[in-house]
Amino acid sequence: MRSTSRPALREPSYFVLAALLGGPLHGYAVIKRVSELSDERVTLAAGSLYSVIDRLLGEGLITADGEEIVNGRARRYYRLTDEGYRVLAEEADRLARAARVVMDRLPNRVLPQGSTRQPSTARIRPA
Amino acid sequence: MSSDVLEKRYRMLLRAYPAGYRRERADELVDTLIGDEPTDRRWPSLREAASLIRGALRVHGGSTAARPTAVLLWQGIHLGAMAVLALGVLIGLDDLVEAFQFGGFSDPLTVLRNQGVHEVMVIAALAALVAGRTRTAAVLAVAAAVVPTVISPYLFLNGLPQWWAPVVATPLILVGLWRPADVPPTPRANAVLVTAGILALHLIPAGGFRRVDMSSQVVAATMVIVGIVAFLWVATADQRLLIAVAPTLLLGTLHQLGNDMSTGELLRRPDALPSLAVAVLIAGGAVVSTRLRQRTRA
Numbered sequence: 001m002r003s004t005s006r007p008a009l010r011e012p013s014y015f016v017l018a019a020l021l022g023g024p025l026h027g028y029a030v031i032k033r034v035s036e037l038s039d040e041r042v043t044l045a046a047g048s049l050y051s052v053i054d055r056l057l058g059e060g061l062i063t064a065d066g067e068e069i070v071n072g073r074a075r076r077y078y079r080l081t082d083e084g085y086r087v088l089a090e091e092a093d094r095l096a097r098a099a100r101v102v103m104d105r106l107p108n109r110v111l112p113q114g115s116t117r118q119p120s121t122a123r124i125r126p127a
Numbered sequence: 128m129s130s131d132v133l134e135k136r137y138r139m140l141l142r143a144y145p146a147g148y149r150r151e152r153a154d155e156l157v158d159t160l161i162g163d164e165p166t167d168r169r170w171p172s173l174r175e176a177a178s179l180i181r182g183a184l185r186v187h188g189g190s191t192a193a194r195p196t197a198v199l200l201w202q203g204i205h206l207g208a209m210a211v212l213a214l215g216v217l218i219g220l221d222d223l224v225e226a227f228q229f230g231g232f233s234d235p236l237t238v239l240r241n242q243g244v245h246e247v248m249v250i251a252a253l254a255a256l257v258a259g260r261t262r263t264a265a266v267l268a269v270a271a272a273v274v275p276t277v278i279s280p281y282l283f284l285n286g287l288p289q290w291w292a293p294v295v296a297t298p299l300i301l302v303g304l305w306r307p308a309d310v311p312p313t314p315r316a317n318a319v320l321v322t323a324g325i326l327a328l329h330l331i332p333a334g335g336f337r338r339v340d341m342s343s344q345v346v347a348a349t350m351v352i353v354g355i356v357a358f359l360w361v362a363t364a365d366q367r368l369l370i371a372v373a374p375t376l377l378l379g380t381l382h383q384l385g386n387d388m389s390t391g392e393l394l395r396r397p398d399a400l401p402s403l404a405v406a407v408l409i410a411g412g413a414v415v416s417t418r419l420r421q422r423t424r425a
Contacts, residue, residue, distance in 0.1 A: 026155075026158070026159070027156070028159045028162045045177075045178030045179075046156055046178060046179065047175070047177075047178030047181055047183070048178050048181075048182065050152065050159075050182055051181075051182050051190065054190060055190070058191065070158060071158070073157055073158045075155065
């Protein structure tokens with residue numbers, strides 16, 4: 001199934017990486033973007049966000065991308081690394097395949113409202 | 128103005144983080160906490176406060192270290208040695224006070240020979256360990272197990288938990304001498320705080336379980352549940368506590384073994400083998416899960 005032995009990304013890590021797909025963001029913007037992308041299912045508090053950021057920095061999936069001073073405080077931006085793009089794409093592909101296994105077999109009457117029968121990752125929670 | 132007050136309160140909470148991390152990240156964290164939108168909040172929300180404290184505990188537990196498993200293991204062992212000595216001191220003091228309360232003043236020298244010498248030596252070993260004098264602490268811990276026993280075998284013959292404290296701590300201190308150079312020693316204030324937390328866990332008044340009346344049992348059960356939940360809330364963030372608590376539970380088991388209990392009794396008493404087995408399993412789980420997380424590092 002998987003090309004590497006990397007464990008599945010946890011949901012907060014997945015959405016933080018996904019938030020950075022649009023370009024570099026600072027901490028507060030990451031929290032807002034994660035909330036939007038997850039339909040407000042994942043709402044990170046600052047302490048949790050920085051635990052995730054520290055882990056992703058340690059794994060080399062994101063990197064700091066400049067600072068600016070706002071209201072007298074340093075605001076640091078983060079962006080995805082090439083490894084981050086690769087891991088995120090791999091995880092999204094895994095989730096899509098896992099979703100397809102179910103969506104292709106679901107009878108029409110139990111499809112979620114608004115479903116177009118396209119493989120969707122919206123309801124799948126990474127381990 | 129309210130934003131200034133809020134920032135000040137956030138910065139108070141950020142003091143839970145290690146100083147190095149705070150220097151690097153405090154401004155950034157405050158910026159994220161306050162956000163872009165104007166606010167009239169004056170107090171951090173409970174959720175933000177809890178998240179910051181757990182975040183700080185994770186950093187103390189080595190989450191940002193280059194080798195988190197090594198930090199977890201080596202600092203956990205060091206904290207375990209400190210906690211077990213501190214628990215030995217606490218139990219010893221309690222027994223000393225009790226001895227004087229029940230007739231010890233008629234023959235104070237015997238009490239001091241039976242328990243006092245041991246107490247002083249264990250305190251000395253603990254002080255050396257807190258001061259970062261690991262080799263001295265190792266020598267004093269060995270001496271605390273041997274010298275008082277030669278002077279008076281009272282504690283040894285009764286298999287009292289405080290006698291076991293330096294015996295359990297010595298190998299942990301000796302192992303700690305091989306701490307790799309890239310694993311920092313546990314900061315003193317943090318080590319004292321962790322040790323106090325583990326002692327607090329042992330001070331939960333669970334004696335009400337043995338009482339006949341239901342209300343005492345309910346109070347004891349509530350205290351135990353609240354204590355364990357609070358401990359796990361902290362220890363699942365700073366997993367060094369999961370390692371450090373295991374040797375302190377060994378004291379109870381060794382004491383019960385010394386009382387010639389049957390295997391069945393040892394298994395039934397929650398302060399004997401079951402709690403030790405659970406603690407060892409949790410500590411093992413903490414190391415394995417941290418190792419697995421570390422394996423994914425690029």
